[in-house]
Amino acid sequence: MIIKTEGMILSQRSYRDSEKFLTILTRDQGVIEAKLRQFGQIKRSQFNLIGPLGYFRFDLFVLKQRYTVDAAEKIEDFFPLRYDVEKLALAGYFCELTQSLASPREDAWVYLRLLLNTLALLEKDRRSPAFLKAVFELRALSLGGFMPDLVCCKHCCQFEGKKLYFLPFAGTLVCSDCLPGSPENNQLHIPLAPPVLAAMRYILYKEADKLFQFSLADKPLEQLGKITEYYTLCHMENSKFPSLQLYHQFVNLSTGENHEPAT
Ligand SMILES: [Zn+2]
Known part of the structure; x- marks a missing residue:
């Protein structure tokens, strides 16, 4: 057939x-x-x-x-990506992550749409590689069944006003009032700057056709990128992403810095 x-x-x-x-x-x-x-x-x-x-x-x-x-x-064929090793490594990572997340039997259209849209923006320089990486990681993880609950504090439902902490292993939020004395106080908890939390909520809850229609200043984007990568590696610990290592090497070469990936 x-x-x-x-x-x-x-x-x-x-x-x-x-x-x-x-x-x-x-x-x-x-x-x-x-x-x-x-x-x-x-x-x-x-x-x-x-x-x-x-x-x-x-x-x-x-x-x-x-x-x-x-x-x-x-x-x-996204051929222009082959002229830029940093973008090519990032595109390879998007494919590796998709392959780890998408099941053989399920409807893969949602992953395909996310991947095609992200690669098109990367190829045409419409958004920065760092921005696309953070958006792709969080959205792909969410499609793959690892959607964190970022609506409000898991104990008191406070959703703004207080300092909110992200628990990457549990995928939940806890506020500064509830954190002391709670079991989460002994777990890794990451304080979220308000723009970072707003960006994470946007990525998780926005409809697909508006997914990339927001902006973030350099500093919160840097924090967002560290969090989404850490969250990804936490929940995909059995997967290998050689292209992610390559991407970090090329970024470090181009910036002259020596940042280790979040592994
Ligand atoms: Zn609370």
Whole structure:
């Protein structure tokens, strides 16, 4: 049986010189692995071009739940990202994180939309890499079942006015009145500057088509970035993100600083 779908290639692994396996985030089949071979319509030149960061219209041959690419037509390849190693590493991290979060069987459209929108903004320099990384991490984690509850203090429901602390392991807020004497006082609790909390709430609760329509000054953006990365690594501790390490190395090189990632 042949099925038609669209999908973003998240990763690939070589099998033979003329064969490889692609992990594809499809619009309507979830995350699948499909074999790509040089044969028929797939010539050598196209075989080499079909790889990560490519968004294709696929004809997939399906037999016993195994997929083979029968034809692939490029929709978007985000090629300009390849001219900037920092952006390329970040795009790779977005793919790795998506692959860790999206289940093989679920409707992957929400992840696909987030990934495509984020990569388009990154490619066209519409928003900074640091901004896109923070938004992507928190929103992707939330889609993947790790949505923190940032509505109000978990004990007294205070939602503003008091200093509020974020508990990354529990994914909740506690206010400065409730923190002393509470069990959370012995856990990691991060004081949130009001603009950072407002940005986190925006990322979590805003509808998808307005997700990137806010701004944040450099200092709160830096805090937001540290929190979202820490939150991501806390909850994805069994996943490896080599592209994230690369991204930090390139950022450190370009800024001349020596910041360690939040691992
Ligand atoms: Zn409270």
